[in-house]
Amino acid sequence: MTIIDETQKQTRAAMDAKVILYKTLRTEYKPFEAKRRLLGNFDMFLSDDRIRRLLSSHIGKHFYERKKEPLSLNLQSKKLALDIQGTTTTSISKKGCYCMAYVAHSGMAADELAENIDSAVSTIVTKLRVRKDR
Structure with missing residues (x-):
């Protein structure tokens, strides 16, 4: 699962992942139960490093308690696969x-x-x- 902003839609084609736009995260995943479902549905979360600092107030403490906080990556990188492996x-x-x-x-x-x-x-x-x- 990847949390990115609107400028990174092409990342979806490069990665086998579900993409949730930041705007969607703020609106559709606002209720507590929606956040818990999101947390339970995926093993790993990635985020664009440009919006990573904005996520903590929207995803909730359960992501941090279960050690599933989003991994911050430069999604514009030409060597994204290597960046993920070397993170x-x-x-x-x-x-x-x-x-x-x-x-x-x-x-x-x-x-x-x-x-x-x-x-x-x-x-x-x-x-x-x-x-x-x-």
Whole structure:
């Protein structure tokens, strides 16, 4: 399932996914039960990185509690499939010192794993510095 804005309709043809426009999400999926059905019908949610910050107020807390928050991607990318495979997720909790990031899979070589860990650590440090400065 992909949540995008109107300018990304061509993404539907490139991906085997159901596309829900942001406007539709705001209107048709406003009731609590509609959000719960949406959450139960799909395993993964993607969103255009340009509208990702707008989604949290519309999708509700259940997406975050079940760890199904939308993955933010640049849907205009020429290498979207590679971006999806190389995407790392990070979850930072407001309840203590806990965070988790997926940085590799079992099929990766040791040098690829080391490179991913290094990249993930520098990205997380950058993100934490931004939050600290606010």
